[in-house]
Amino acid sequence: MLWHPFRSRQERPIHQVPRVLQALLGGILLLQLAWHQFQPTPTARATSLPATPAMAVLRLAALGEPVALAKGLDLWLQSFDNQPGISIPFRQLNYPRLRGWLDHILQLDPRGHYPLLAAARLYGEVPDPLRQRLMLDFIYKKFLEAPGERWPWMAHAVLVARHRLKDLPLALKYARAITDNTTEAQAPHWARQLQIFVLEGMGEKRAATILLGGLLNSGQITYANELHFLKERLQQLKGEQGVLSKIQ
Amino acid sequence: MKRHYRAVFSIARYTALEALRTRYGWLLLMALLACLGVALFSGQIAITESRQIQAVLAAALLRLAMVFLLAIFVITSVQREFSDKTIELAFSLPLPRAAYYLGKLAAYSLVAILSVLPACLLMMFLSPVAPALYWSLSLMLELLIVCAASLVFATGLSQPTSAISALLAFYLAGRSIAAFQLIAHGPLARHDELSQRAFSTLIDGLAYLLPDLDRFSRSDWLVYGHGGWEQIGVQAGQALIYLLLLSAVALFDLYRKNL
Numbered sequence: 001m002l003w004h005p006f007r008s009r010q011e012r013p014i015h016q017v018p019r020v021l022q023a024l025l026g027g028i029l030l031l032q033l034a035w036h037q038f039q040p041t042p043t044a045r046a047t048s049l050p051a052t053p054a055m056a057v058l059r060l061a062a063l064g065e066p067v068a069l070a071k072g073l074d075l076w077l078q079s080f081d082n083q084p085g086i087s088i089p090f091r092q093l094n095y096p097r098l099r100g101w102l103d104h105i106l107q108l109d110p111r112g113h114y115p116l117l118a119a120a121r122l123y124g125e126v127p128d129p130l131r132q133r134l135m136l137d138f139i140y141k142k143f144l145e146a147p148g149e150r151w152p153w154m155a156h157a158v159l160v161a162r163h164r165l166k167d168l169p170l171a172l173k174y175a176r177a178i179t180d181n182t183t184e185a186q187a188p189h190w191a192r193q194l195q196i197f198v199l200e201g202m203g204e205k206r207a208a209t210i211l212l213g214g215l216l217n218s219g220q221i222t223y224a225n226e227l228h229f230l231k232e233r234l235q236q237l238k239g240e241q242g243v244l245s246k247i248q
Numbered sequence: 249m250k251r252h253y254r255a256v257f258s259i260a261r262y263t264a265l266e267a268l269r270t271r272y273g274w275l276l277l278m279a280l281l282a283c284l285g286v287a288l289f290s291g292q293i294a295i296t297e298s299r300q301i302q303a304v305l306a307a308a309l310l311r312l313a314m315v316f317l318l319a320i321f322v323i324t325s326v327q328r329e330f331s332d333k334t335i336e337l338a339f340s341l342p343l344p345r346a347a348y349y350l351g352k353l354a355a356y357s358l359v360a361i362l363s364v365l366p367a368c369l370l371m372m373f374l375s376p377v378a379p380a381l382y383w384s385l386s387l388m389l390e391l392l393i394v395c396a397a398s399l400v401f402a403t404g405l406s407q408p409t410s411a412i413s414a415l416l417a418f419y420l421a422g423r424s425i426a427a428f429q430l431i432a433h434g435p436l437a438r439h440d441e442l443s444q445r446a447f448s449t450l451i452d453g454l455a456y457l458l459p460d461l462d463r464f465s466r467s468d469w470l471v472y473g474h475g476g477w478e479q480i481g482v483q484a485g486q487a488l489i490y491l492l493l494l495s496a497v498a499l500f501d502l503y504r505k506n507l
Contacts, residue, residue, distance in 0.1 A: 056431045063423040064462025067471065068308035071301045075290055111472055117296050226296035 049080060049093055052100035055107060062108065070109030077101050078118060091126045095134050098123060106142060116142060116153040117226070124157075129165055136161060140174060147181035151191055154178050158194050171198045190214050209234065252347045259338070259351025260358070263325065267359045272321050276363055279313040280370055287374060300471040303375040307467035310367055311387060315419060318363065318391055319398045322356050323411045326402035345502045353399060353495065360391035375470040382475035383465055389480075389487040390464040394419065396494035404501045421454065422461035429455055459490045 014022075053061075062069040077098070081090055102115040116139060124135035136157045143154040154174055162171035175195035182192060191214070216230060267273070287306035291298040329335045338348050368384035375383075397418055401411040431437070432448040439445065464483055469475030 056427070056434065059427045059430065060424055062427070063420065064426065065308050065311075065467055067466075067468035068304045071290075071297075071304045072308075074297075075293060075301065078295070079293065109468075112297060112300075114294075114297050114301075122295075223294075223296050223298050225294060225298050229295050 049097045049101070051097055052104050055104060058104055058108060066108040067112070070105045070112055071114075073101065073105045073108070074112070074114040074118075077105070078114075078122070089126075090123055091128050091131060093123070095123070095131045099134055099138050102138060103142075110146070111149070113150075113153075116150055120153045120156045120160075121229075124160060132160060132165060136165075136170070136174070140177065143177065144181065147178070148183075148186035151178050151182050151187040155191050155194055158198060162198050168198065188214060252343065255341075255343050255347045256351040256354065259348060260354040263352055263355030264358050266325055267321065267355075270321070270325075272317070272359065275317055276314070276366065279317060280310065280366055283310045283313065284370060299374070303371065303470045304467040306374055307371060307383060307465070307470055310370070311390075311465050311467075314363055314367060314387065314391060315394050318356075318360055319394055319415045319419070320412065321359070322395060322398035323402040323408055323415065325356075326352070326399065327408045327411065330406070346499055349399075349403075349495070349499055349502055353396060356395040356399065357392055360395050361388055364388040364391065371470065376473075379470045379473050379475055382477075382480060383467070383469050385480050386469075386475065386483055387465040389483050390461060392487055393459055393461070393490050393494070396491050396498070400494050400498045400501070403498055403505075418458070419461065422458045424462070425451070425455045425458050426460060426462050459486055 058069065059066065081093065099119075102119055106112065106115045119135045119138050124132055124139070126132065139150075139153045139157045143150045143157075147154075154177060158171050158174045158178070161167050161174055165171075172195055175198050178187060178194060179192050184192070213234065216227070216234065283306045286309060287302040290305050291302040294301045329338075335348075339345060364384050364387055367387065368380060371380035371383055374380075394415075398411075398415050401414045401418070402408075405411040405414060428451050432444075432451045437444055437448065439448075463479075463486075466474065469479075
């Protein structure tokens with residue numbers, strides 16, 4: 001007996017269906033296709049970032065799975081600038097709301113690093129000092145809650161404060177925060193000595209190369225996508241450095 | 249007595265066969281593949297923690313899908329017996345009603361346990377072996393509770409829509425009751441108001457009655473390794489107590505049922 005995956009033994013063959021009904025089915029299917037064809041094409045409309053709900057609401061929505069909700073929100077927030085059919089520059093996002101979302105995600109999943117990576121390397125890189133400060137402050141506050149785990153993001157904040165914002169006192173404050181709040185066992189020597197780089201006025205490219213190179217060599221980055229992301233940044237910086245030295 | 253055991257076994261056997269014939273296994277496979285697809289896709293778009301995101305999202309989705317599929321299978325299977333009058337035939341035999349119930353529960357429990365095996369393999373692919381094993385054991389215990397609850401609602405309520413709605417309400421309440429308690433006793437609650445106190449008491453009362461399902465099959469076990477035999481032991485205790493409670497409720501209702 002032939003095997004018919006879509007026909008059970010109880011079913012009768014197709015020719016048993018009245019011809020009129022077969023034609024009607026085909027006709028209506030065509031009608032639906034034609035209907036769809038003449039409908040206006042959907043237009044992309046950017047929606048703004050919604051206000052953060054209360055933590056209690058998010059905890060309820062998590063149905064006892066806060067980490068799963070946090071991971072889902074990570075991806076949702078990350079792709080918010082790429083809404084269907086439209087791309088919104090990061091600087092057009094509502095940063096106080098963005099910070100609220102990052103904060104809530106981190107509360108749902110305190111051991112996750114995603115919100116800090118996003119704050120440091122996505123939203124914190126917009127050429128807007130106000131928005132950058134907002135992200136740096138978020139990283140600083142969250143670093144103080146778990147310095148041993150979150151120092152890499154604080155180290156990045158030091159460089160942004162020093163070279164992008166040109167705010168030496170702020171960079172020193174952040175660098176000292178790493179020294180004061182971490183132990184030798186928690187953070188490598190170079191990270192705890194960042195205030196020296198800040199004070200000696202090392203160039204941004206060189207300092208960032210040391211930071212990224214240190215992070216990559218530390219073996220702490222294990223995710224392929226993150227490794228690729230950071231290596232790309234490192235290559236980009238090295239390329240820029242090469243061009244600069246040739247010009248000089 | 250021996251005849252009753254054989255009857256229980258026969259009822260269990262034919263009920264389990266029904267799972268095969270209604271293609272429950274295919275549905276489960278589809279759900280597993282869909283969850284794997286979502287997990288792989290989310291891992292592709294994540295910049296960091298991609299393995300964690302894959303494991304956690306797959307686990308959360310799989311848990312919901314398996315609970316939903318099992319509940320629908322149990323409820324429609326029992327409701328079909330009511331519609332076909334098979335249950336009347338079974339109750340007219342010289343058998344205690346408990347034998348019918350135990351046969352059904354045994355079969356559905358077997359289906360629940362077998363359903364967890366492919367889920368366990370999938371999670372072992374997405375996360376370390378030991379956490380995946382703990383998560384799967386916890387999911388199995390959760391599914392056993394869902395199984396028994398579905399049986400209670402299916403036998404107690406005459407309409408499938410009512411039974412499915414009741415089961416969903418029970419399950420969602422079981423998973424969110426801890427969050428409700430935190431809100432009811434949180435700093436924003438006005439403890440001096442009578443209505444607020446009554447609400448808090450009601451929530452606390454419900455928490456006593458419901459199983460704390462938010463402690464079961466936690467996806468954070470897969471990424472942070474929080475799970476272990478101690479938690480599994482506690483959950484097994486809760487599952488055992490709740491299975492006994494639900495069985496007592498179902499039998500109480502079945503013995504009172506006038507066909």
